[in-house]
Amino acid sequence: MQKPSVLFINRVYPPQRGATGRMLYDLSGAFARAGWQVTVLTTGDAAQKFTDERGVHVRMVKAPTESKTVLFYVLVWLKLFWAALFLNKHQLVVSKTDPPLLMVCGDLIARKMGAAHVHWSQDVYPDLFPVLRVGLPKFFYNFMKGLQINALMRCERIVVIGRCMARHMITDKIPARKITVIPNWHNPSLDARSIKARQDADSVFGGNSQFKKKLFNDDAPKFRVLYAGNLGWAHPIQTILGAAYFLNEDYPEIEFVFIGDGAGHERLARERARLGLQNIRFLPFQPEENLRDVLESGDIHLVSLRDNACGLMVPCKAYSAMAVARPLIFLGPEHSEIARLIQDFKIGQVVAQGQARQLAKVIRHYRQNGEAWYNAHNAAAKTAVYMHPEESYAAWIERAAEIVGDQFSDSNVTRKVKAA
Numbered sequence: 001m002q003k004p005s006v007l008f009i010n011r012v013y014p015p016q017r018g019a020t021g022r023m024l025y026d027l028s029g030a031f032a033r034a035g036w037q038v039t040v041l042t043t044g045d046a047a048q049k050f051t052d053e054r055g056v057h058v059r060m061v062k063a064p065t066e067s068k069t070v071l072f073y074v075l076v077w078l079k080l081f082w083a084a085l086f087l088n089k090h091q092l093v094v095s096k097t098d099p100p101l102l103m104v105c106g107d108l109i110a111r112k113m114g115a116a117h118v119h120w121s122q123d124v125y126p127d128l129f130p131v132l133r134v135g136l137p138k139f140f141y142n143f144m145k146g147l148q149i150n151a152l153m154r155c156e157r158i159v160v161i162g163r164c165m166a167r168h169m170i171t172d173k174i175p176a177r178k179i180t181v182i183p184n185w186h187n188p189s190l191d192a193r194s195i196k197a198r199q200d201a202d203s204v205f206g207g208n209s210q211f212k213k214k215l216f217n218d219d220a221p222k223f224r225v226l227y228a229g230n231l232g233w234a235h236p237i238q239t240i241l242g243a244a245y246f247l248n249e250d251y252p253e254i255e256f257v258f259i260g261d262g263a264g265h266e267r268l269a270r271e272r273a274r275l276g277l278q279n280i281r282f283l284p285f286q287p288e289e290n291l292r293d294v295l296e297s298g299d300i301h302l303v304s305l306r307d308n309a310c311g312l313m314v315p316c317k318a319y320s321a322m323a324v325a326r327p328l329i330f331l332g333p334e335h336s337e338i339a340r341l342i343q344d345f346k347i348g349q350v351v352a353q354g355q356a357r358q359l360a361k362v363i364r365h366y367r368q369n370g371e372a373w374y375n376a377h378n379a380a381a382k383t384a385v386y387m388h389p390e391e392s393y394a395a396w397i398e399r400a401a402e403i404v405g406d407q408f409s410d411s412n413v414t415r416k417v418k419a420a
Contacts, residue, residue: 006038006400007113008024008039008094009084009093009096009109010042013060016043018098020096024096026188026389027396028054029054030393030396031396031397032056034397041083042059042080043061044060044061045062061082061083063075077099077101080102084109092115092118093110093113093115094120095107097125098122100126100144103119103148106119107151107154116403117155117156118155120159124165124313126144127145128234128309128312131308131309153178156403157403159399160180160181161181161182162183165314166179166181167311180395180399182399185389185391186387189288189289190320190324223254223299223367224257224300225363226257226259226297227259227301227303230262231265231267234309235264237264240256241277241356244277244279246356247279248279252278256302257282257283258283259283259294261284295320295323299366299373300326301317301320301328304332307333310333321347322380322387323384325381327348327349327366329348329349330349330351333352345380346375348380
């Protein structure tokens with residue numbers, strides 16, 4: 001029996017950094033384990049073809065690595081499209097959102113192959129450009145918007161990662177029947193050690209104390225507010241800075257920790273120096289083998305999203321907080337997906353942007369009220385089980401099987417994915 005086949009397209013793929021690439025790596029492996037023929041079209045330092053240990057065929061095209069300008073993304077888009085023209089036919093083409101308007105490329109490739117097209121919307125472009133302060137002439141923005149809508153309307157299915165994104169799509173007149181919500185997931189490497197093993201080694205509250213001592217080079221007990229990951233224009237810092245300012249003198253044991261690199265962290269470092277704050281610490285990007293220990297080093301996790309980015313992106317760092325059973329504070333609009341998760345499962349608090357005193361109050365509350373911390377911790381642990389990666393994999397493969405009409409039943413697909 002011929003295997004059903006799927007082609008995934010995205011600019012980023014491991015070992016390159018990037019959440020969209022890591023999600024694609026996880027999902028492509030799940031498809032391969034479930035019996036699909038899987039090809040990933042991506043970019044790399046050199047053009048190459050290989051089949052990895054999971055049976056996933058990877059076709060890389062060489063792309064420049066200079067600053068991410070509009071011209072850069074256009075060049076990457078064209079390189080991916082050109083490479084796709086020489087690939088074998090597939091039954092299903094799945095486009096992601098890096099580079100922007102990749103759904104247009106996916107639409108053209110799917111039509112040439114006679115394949116079904118699914119767009120996996122991690123971010124919504126060109127709608128995000130104004131949020132990210134990318135200035136575009138109005139006529140050019142409207143042109144891109146028209147391309148986006150036309151390509152989405154021809155999709156067999158659009159997979160979005162949050163209910164807020166589904167609402168945004170519907171306001172763009174995309175039929176609701178085309179839209180499927182499948183949430184993102186935490187890095188599967190976070191499941192490498194069982195909860196019991198971690199509890200035997202150290203307290204749940206303290207995390208790995210030896211690792212923390214080495215990571216922070218500090219013996220003083222701290223209550224750490226952790227922000228791990230991207231800090232771009234869609235992730236405002238002013239409210240966080242304000243809360244740090246209010247807590248700086250009277251609560252020296254509360255420390256804000258930012259892990260990562262890039263322009264956002266440099267901007268935050270300048271503001272820390274300008275305000276003379278002693279309670280903000282920076283750590284560089286950490287290797288994956290340290291991921292769980294790094295995330296457990298935070299007593300609470302922080303996620304920030306600009307109000308006008310709601311429905312256009314969903315910060316996946318929230319799922320990592322749940323995976324390590326940490327209370328989560330979300331700075332952003334109450335109707336966003338992360339806010340809804342917090343409200344539905346009682347795993348933390350939602351604070352509006354601009355409410356620095358309220359953020360400081362919530363942090364003090366978790367620092368001083370052990371019962372509140374443990375209630376949110378226990379809720380996050382239960383939610384992580386419900387939001388486990390295999391659940392999203394199974395939903396993806398079931399929908400894909402329905403689209404291509406292969407002979408896998410839903411129950412068989414689910415069983416294969418969860419048994420892998």
